[in-house]
Amino acid sequence: MAGCTTTTNLLQSKKVDYKAQAEASPPLDVPPDLTPVQTDERFAIPERDKNKGTTYSQYSKDQGTTTTTVVAGTGGVLPKLGNGVSIERDGAQRWLVVKATPEQVWPVLKEFWTSNGFELKVDNPQLGLMETDWTENRATIPQDFLKRVLSTVVNNLFSSPLRDKYRTRVERGTVSGTTEIFITHRGMEEVVSKDYTGTSWQMRPEDPEMENEYLKKLAVRFGTTPEQATTLVASTTPAAGAQPAAPAVQSNALATLVKQPDGDTVLSLNEPFDRAWRRVGLALDRSGFTVEDRDRAAGVYFVRYTDSDAPLKSKKKESFLSSLQFWKSEDKSKDTQTYRITITTISGKGSKVDVRDKAENQINPDTANKMLSLIYEQLH
Structure with missing residues (x-):
């Protein structure tokens, strides 16, 4: 039995563990003179075994649902995807493509x-952006015997020096009826000051492995098996020493500042x-820009440029409860403005990107x- 591997274990990576922080909230009490609102079962989150994942295709099978018709005006039901999931690659960038519209995909992403174990900080279906809050990765906490025993009593007794957040960008696919889903990771780590009097949170590089991990998990959520998801990611991984695909116009560099x-x-x-539109969009996500709006037809991203995601200032030793507020910055003086990042086609099938103010x-x-x-920096 030692050589056997269940499908559940295939995606239970020790690299990530955020679920320890997710706690079920008790239902709201309804006053005696009011009647609880009847929920629409079409939007109910599938019940599942806590030890197993649930794909939509499996949920539909369990519920006896076989239709994939979407009735106008009544909201969308995610179609049974089957083989309608793929992972595309362009250089080092990967994204998920599913046979469903963004309107159908959105509620599934929220549940995912x-x-x-994440709380959503940004939930904007009109813009196609979803972003989690900073979350502790408990997989990085060393699990010696004492910590394992104590954690069974008080789960949050020990904390991790790493925090992660993920941004999900949703775009209509180039093929009608499909959706492209991009996941980007950002990380922070807590470091001790040189004089050992305090700690500060500093940004750390994005981790493509963690992005791939969640692309695999999301592929499973949309109907593939864990084995298929692993194969999808592996098939888009360039071989060791392989050169990236040649750009549309031959050049010594993908991008140049002029x-x-x-x-x-x-x-x-x-x-x-x-x-270029796809690459710049992912670069904005990785760089921490806040995208307020976008107009693909005009080639414009409207972004808010601020230092709000810069490393937090060093803090002196403080109470345990205060130390949990790692997301708060003491500097409130930073000015925030909205800018237009415009992508236009130039001769030779290339593109250029420039920045202007909102006007x-x-x-x-x-x-x-x-x-x-x-x-x-994010294009290389």
Whole structure:
């Protein structure tokens, strides 16, 4: 039996464990003079064994649901996907493609993240953005005998020095009736000051392995088996030493920062518009920009540029409860503005990216250069 592997274990990676923080909230009490609202079973979260995952296809089978018809005006029911799930790759970037509309996918994504132990900080279906709050990764806590015993009594007695958050971006697929789902990771770690008088939270590099882990989990949630999900990710992993796919226009670099004669800075990409749009969108997610709106037809992302996600300032020794508030920054003076990041096609099938203010006026060259540099760093 030691050599056997169940399908449940295939995706139970020791790299991530956020569920310990997720606690079920008690139902709201209804006043005696009111009647509880009757819920629509179409939107009910599937009941499941706490030790097993539940795919929508399995849920439909258990419920005897075979239809995939969506009735206009009554909301969407996620179709039975079967083989309608794939993982696409462009260079180092991967994303999930499912045979369903964004409207059908959205409620499943919400249930997916909350069931994995996360609270949602951003839930914007109109913009197609969903983002979790910073969450402790308890898989990084060393599990010696004493800690295992104590954790059975008080689960949160020990804390992890790592925090993670995930941003999910949803776009309509290039094929009608499909949806593209992008997952990006950001991480923080708690470090001790040089004089050992306190600690501070600092950003750490994104982890593609954790992104792939959740792409696999999400593929399972949309109807594949764990084995199929693992195969999907493995099939999009470049072989060791393999070179990335050649860009649409041959060049020595994927992107170049170009200083214009007027002092303005633009980012030049050796990619056609479709690929440039996707790459810049992922770069914005990885860089921590807050995307307020987007207009793909015009090639514009409206972003809020702020240092709110910068490393938190060092703090002195403080109470245990105060130390839990790691997300609060003491600096409230940072100015936040909205900018237009525009992608346009240039000759030779390439694209360029520039930054303007909301009224399309030229901004401070240093600010433009800093913003484009942040994007540029995520394109390599």
